[in-house]
Amino acid sequence: MWCNVVLGVALCLPEETMRTALVQSHDGRTIAPDLTQTLARAATGEEGAWRELVALYGRRVFALARSRVGGDEAAEEIAQSVFATIAIKLREGGYSEQGRFEPWLFRIAMNRIRDAVRHAKRRSGTVALDGSPEPSFESNDGPTGHAERVALRGAIERLSDADREIIELRHHAGMGFKEMAELLDEPVGTLLARHHRALRKLREMLGPVIEDQEESEGES
Amino acid sequence: MTMPHDDSTFGELPADLREMHEMLDALGDGMRSGADAGFEARLVAASLAARPGVDRPGLVHGAQPGSGRVLRLHRRWLAPASLAAAMLVVASVLAARMSSNRHVPADSGMRFTLVTHTELDEIAEAWEVLDDQEIWSAVSSLRGEASTLRNSMQGDWVSETWNSEDPM
Numbered sequence: 001m002w003c004n005v006v007l008g009v010a011l012c013l014p015e016e017t018m019r020t021a022l023v024q025s026h027d028g029r030t031i032a033p034d035l036t037q038t039l040a041r042a043a044t045g046e047e048g049a050w051r052e053l054v055a056l057y058g059r060r061v062f063a064l065a066r067s068r069v070g071g072d073e074a075a076e077e078i079a080q081s082v083f084a085t086i087a088i089k090l091r092e093g094g095y096s097e098q099g100r101f102e103p104w105l106f107r108i109a110m111n112r113i114r115d116a117v118r119h120a121k122r123r124s125g126t127v128a129l130d131g132s133p134e135p136s137f138e139s140n141d142g143p144t145g146h147a148e149r150v151a152l153r154g155a156i157e158r159l160s161d162a163d164r165e166i167i168e169l170r171h172h173a174g175m176g177f178k179e180m181a182e183l184l185d186e187p188v189g190t191l192l193a194r195h196h197r198a199l200r201k202l203r204e205m206l207g208p209v210i211e212d213q214e215e216s217e218g219e220s
Numbered sequence: 221m222t223m224p225h226d227d228s229t230f231g232e233l234p235a236d237l238r239e240m241h242e243m244l245d246a247l248g249d250g251m252r253s254g255a256d257a258g259f260e261a262r263l264v265a266a267s268l269a270a271r272p273g274v275d276r277p278g279l280v281h282g283a284q285p286g287s288g289r290v291l292r293l294h295r296r297w298l299a300p301a302s303l304a305a306a307m308l309v310v311a312s313v314l315a316a317r318m319s320s321n322r323h324v325p326a327d328s329g330m331r332f333t334l335v336t337h338t339e340l341d342e343i344a345e346a347w348e349v350l351d352d353q354e355i356w357s358a359v360s361s362l363r364g365e366a367s368t369l370r371n372s373m374q375g376d377w378v379s380e381t382w383n384s385e386d387p388m
Contacts, residue, residue, distance in 0.1 A: 047268060054263045062259065063251035072254060076262070079255075083263050084270035092272065149250070152243055171244040172251050177229075192229060199237045199244075206240070 035101060043090040054083065057102070061109045064173040067156075068113050069120070078112045085112075103182035106173060110183075148206075155205040163198035170195060310342070 041049035061082050066075035085108055089095050095104060156167055169175045169183070177195075181188045233241060341363075 042267075045268060047264060050264045050267045051260070054260050054267070058260055058263045059252040059255055062255045063248060066251050066254055072256075076255060076259065079259075080263060080266035083267040087267040087270040088272050091270075148243065149247055152247055167244060171248040174248065174252070195229070196233075196237070199233070199240045202244075203236055203240045206243075 102179045
């Protein structure tokens with residue numbers, strides 16, 4: 001049984017209820033208790049906890065890395081490096097959960113990606129790895145055709161660094177604006193405006209491709 | 221289309237930008253599903269195997285038939301693997317010498333056993349690093365056999381018998 005005094009009245013709740021209730025960090029952030037518990041279990045090296053963390057974030061880190069580095073293997077290597085770093089930090093008590101896990105994780109990911117891009121530049125003397133082959137996702141082709149995808153990737157690469165970052169964090173890493181604000185240390189409103197502007201730029205760059213697509217769909 | 225983020229601004233966008241938003245979501249879905257089936261298992265393995273001081277671990281590979289990926293050893297296994305490989309080379313050289321010296325006269329045989337004894341000491345030193353009792357007892361046994369062979373070769377009957385054998 002968990003007891004506390006709220007407005008002078010003793011309030012007692014079963015522990016089970018407390019485990020499923022949301023908790024608040026010192027600065028008022030709401031933390032999903034599951035993540036808090038998962039991180040605590042992960043810190044002890046529990047495999048199940050790592051499976052949960054990997055299921056939540058693994059492919060999102062992979063996608064973010066894949067958008068910047070050449071090839072699935074390089075992207076996976078970055079993802080593994082990120083998770084290994086997190087494992088070490090959690091075990092050493094280098095992170096305390098205050099609702100900032102996702103921004104923390106993606107900050108590590110972005111640092112790793114920058115390192116990889118810098119390393120590749122040094123090695124090849126060429127501009128990064130952005131000319132990487134189009135990833136194959138035949139299994140999940142969706143409504144967007146191959147030609148459109150190639151054009152879209154090309155257009156994203158032509159965006160400014162700041163705009164590109166927003167697009168990739170939002171659509172590849174699947175981050176929320178609140179988490180992005182935390183990660184990039186910018187107000188949410190600024191990021192919303194930047195996202196809107198980036199969408200507009202992409203629409204302008206891809207205008208002819210989309211119109212061609214619409215025309216060919218109309219003819220068929 | 222499933223996006224991990226739950227604060228979608230999709231509804232507030234004009235129609236042309238909604239289309240762009242959908243295209244980007246589809247591209248993101250494709251990116252996330254681009255990793256192969258064993259991806260999660262390898263990530264879990266890398267997390268569990270992570271050790272302080274190794275902030276850039278090598279790529280962990282699960283058995284993914286046909287994935288075409290190159291196997292890279294985790295750094296912490298490189299030192300023991302190198303030692304084992306070196307020992308294997310020494311053992312191979314030793315075995316080759318033993319087979320080539322089997323039918324030589326006794327004086328060469330004496331030299332061979334002395335060399336063998338020295339090399340066995342070297343191997344024993346290397347194996348001591350691994351601190352494996354089983355290996356150590358095997359080394360002791362080999363050393364004993366080599367010692368017996370050397371002692372027996374110092375006797376007259378051995379050289380006579382050996383010298384009279386028909387070389388194959």
